Every structure is written in structure tokens, then in C-alpha cells.
Amino acid sequence: MKSIKATIVLPLLLFIACAVQDNARLVELAKNDQSDRKEYNAEIEKNDAERLREVTKIIQNGKLRTSNDFFNAAIVLQHGSQPSDYKKANELARKAVEIDANNRVAQILIAQSMDRYLLSINKPQIYGTQRKEIGELEYLRDIDTTQISDEERKKLGVQTLKENLDYFNLMHHKQESNILNYIPSDSLIRVYFPEKRADLIGTFEELLSKIEYPKAALENNISGKVLVQYTITAEGNTKNIMVIEGIGYGCDEEAKRIIQEAKFKNFLNQDTERRTRIPFEIQN
Numbered sequence: 001m002k003s004i005k006a007t008i009v010l011p012l013l014l015f016i017a018c019a020v021q022d023n024a025r026l027v028e029l030a031k032n033d034q035s036d037r038k039e040y041n042a043e044i045e046k047n048d049a050e051r052l053r054e055v056t057k058i059i060q061n062g063k064l065r066t067s068n069d070f071f072n073a074a075i076v077l078q079h080g081s082q083p084s085d086y087k088k089a090n091e092l093a094r095k096a097v098e099i100d101a102n103n104r105v106a107q108i109l110i111a112q113s114m115d116r117y118l119l120s121i122n123k124p125q126i127y128g129t130q131r132k133e134i135g136e137l138e139y140l141r142d143i144d145t146t147q148i149s150d151e152e153r154k155k156l157g158v159q160t161l162k163e164n165l166d167y168f169n170l171m172h173h174k175q176e177s178n179i180l181n182y183i184p185s186d187s188l189i190r191v192y193f194p195e196k197r198a199d200l201i202g203t204f205e206e207l208l209s210k211i212e213y214p215k216a217a218l219e220n221n222i223s224g225k226v227l228v229q230y231t232i233t234a235e236g237n238t239k240n241i242m243v244i245e246g247i248g249y250g251c252d253e254e255a256k257r258i259i260q261e262a263k264f265k266n267f268l269n270q271d272t273e274r275r276t277r278i279p280f281e282i283q284n
């Protein structure tokens with residue numbers, strides 16, 4: 001009997017010994033991320049940047065093992081500042097669910113991070129998780145309601161369009177039948193955010209990716225930034241493009257060409273002036 005007991009206990013001990021524990025540092029970082037938001041920390045942006053750098057290193061060092069590890073890392077990436085951060089958060093959340101299909105918070109984060117990523121590249125969200133506070137009320141950020149079904153929303157544990165509509169009707173004391181009526185109009189945004197004049201369609205990184213580095217600048221190892229002044233028309237195009245501070249060697253002309261290609265959403269519906277620095281950096 002003793003030998004039989006040994007053969008039963010030994011595999012159990014091996015299983016316990018091999019059980020993978022959540023990364024304690026990631027648990028702490030995710031907890032701090034949420035704490036900053038619940039209590040509002042004046043240094044939240046600084047803290048977010050520091051957490052992002054640390055989590056990026058943890059990911060690069062291959063320290064993510066459990067479903068919760070991937071989720072906790074995604075939480076921090078979700079509060080990054082670049083589209084690539086939100087996209088990475090979505091990938092991490094999906095991996096968390098792949099490891100543990102019952103990780104409900106990770107399922108919700110899949111929807112939240114995808115919506116945030118789409119909005120960051122000036123495309124409408126698809127799940128409907130992102131809202132905007134204007135005055136004392138909340139509004140729904142731009143959404144494409146045709147891309148996914150309510151069944152897909154339910155599967156990830158986020159509100160359906162009907163549930164969203166009920167929420168906004170209750171808050172606004174209205175009885176709207178179309179969720180799109182709760183997307184804030186440009187005129188409403190102008191009232192509450194008068195400093196908001198025009199938004200670039202697409203990301204600045206996408207615009208810079210169109211740069212064709214001038215041959216003369218490459219041959220002479222020229223790098224720097226070109227300051228360009230221009231007018232954004234009511235239609236969102238650019239005109240009256242001129243270089244205020246140049247670096248020569250063809251970079252000034254290329255900077256003007258890039259600004260010529262830029263498209264904007266003009267909230268003022270009238271000509272507005274802007275200046276932008278276009279960086280030229282030689283990639284080794």
C-alpha cells in the first residue's frame with residue numbers, strides 16, 4: 001500500500017511545484033494604474049509613462065506567462081498615448097482570453113482596447129465602449145454600428161446598442177430611438193472646447209511615413225526639423241503652405257509636399273492657421 005500511495009502523491013507534488021504564479025510586479029503595476037484613476041493623481045500622465053516603459057521591458061524579457069499577466073500588461077498599455085499602445089493592449093487581452101477563456105475582464109478589455117485603437121487612428125469605434133464627457137453629461141464617441149453584432153458584444157461582456165441607448169436616454173432624460181443621436185455634434189464640441197480647431201485625419205505617424213528622404217540630405221547626412229505654416233480650409237484641405245524654418249537639401253520642399261497631402265476635420269468650418277514641425281531623421 002505504501003508504494004501505491006507514493007505513486008499517487010508524487011504526481012500531485014510535481015503539479016503543485018510546476019504551477020505558474022502571476023507576475024507580482026505586473027499585479028502591482030495594474031493595481032497602481034487603476035488606483036490613479038479612482039482617486040485621481042495629478043501626476044497620472046507621468047505615472048502612466050513610467051508604467052508603460054516598465055511593462056514594455058517585462059514583455060520584451062518574456063516575463064508574461066499567465067492569463068492574468070497578459071491582462072495586467074494590457075491594462076497598462078491601454079492607458080498609453082499612441083495607437084501602437086492600444087493595438088498592443090488588444091493583442092495582450094486576446095492572449096489572456098486564449099489562455100483562460102473564463103477571464104471575463106480580459107474579454108471586456110478586448111472590446112475597450114479595440115475601440116480606443118480605432119478612435120486613435122480617427123476611425124469610428126465598433127463596440128461602443130468609449131464615451132466623452134461634455135459639460136455634465138456623457139456622450140457616445142463616434143461609432144460604426146454595422147461592423148459587429150450585439151451577440152458579439154454580449155460575448156465579450158460589453159453593453160449592447162440597446163443597453164447603451166437606454167443608458168443615454170436615462171442620463172439625458174430623453175427617449176431617442178437611435179444611438180447615433182448621442183454622438184456629439186461639431187457645434188456642441190466647439191461650444192465646450194473652443195480651442196479645438198481641426199483634427200488631422202489619420203495619425204501624425206502615418207503622415208510622416210509618406211516622407212521620401214531627399215537624396216541630397218542623405219548624401220550630406222542632414223537631419224532636423226522643418227517648421228511649416230499653412231492654412232486648413234473649411235473642407236479640411238491645406239493651402240498657403242510656406243516654410244518658416246528650413247534645413248535645406250530638399251527637406252523643405254518635401255515637408256511642404258507632406259503637408260499638402262494632409263487632410264483634416266475642420267471644426268470651425270472656416271480657414272484656420274496652423275504650424276507643424278516635420279522631422280527628418282536618418283534611420284541607421
